[in-house]
Amino acid sequence: MNNEAKVKQALGNSLKRKPEDLGDDTVLKDLVAESFALIETVINLQEDLSIRLVQDDLRDVKTVGDLVKVCARQL
């Protein structure tokens, strides 16, 4: 499994969705409407993947694909 697939798997676990249902173009705010839920998702990803993100990393992240790329770079 490549790094991007690992991230998508972890994201699917956090959101209780199948990874294949998480399209790269899906806008994160459509997937996780509430801000606190989005924070929880990002923390879950870091805990699951043992990576560390900072606010700057996510400044331009809008879609699932953007988030997956940012996290995969750290694996």
Place this chain on the structure above:
Amino acid sequence: MINENERWILSFYRTSEISGSLFFGRLAKSLKAGPIQHDMTRHYADEAMHAWYWTDCLDKLGVEPLDLGKAYQDQYLAAAGMPVNIMEILAITQVFERRVINQYAMHSRSEGIHELVKSTIDRIVEDEKWHIKWIREALKGMETEYGKDTIDDTVGRFLEADREVYEKTVREHEERVRELFPK
């Protein structure tokens, strides 16, 4: 027994405590086992109890809580951006907790405060002191991983956002605030 402005502010506190509790509860569930998970779980439980204290206080004062929709914390994210790691979350929480303790202290000193409101604040403030202490120590412990300068910068950034949100809230509710806390 209390007027509408007092009912509003106690409802405001209640909403804020509920929001904090839900947030920390979710985080406590997400974090791996360790000292931060341990203390955050207690923090979550404290905030839930505080929401109960305000609910009970309002009930004993003979009024129902107002439904205020969004909590004070929700505005933080708009002003400061979303915290994305546990250090940033603790930094924003540290700033928020200081604001809370100052607000409660100001209210506790206000003229004509109802004894029940004062005793509820005093009870909550004891927990708030511990919240500030555990977070300060946790942030200190993160200096090796994140760097002291980064942590200080993050706290500084959230302090700016806190000032902005507080001033905006005071402006929005100027009449209530003026009556409750005259200079």
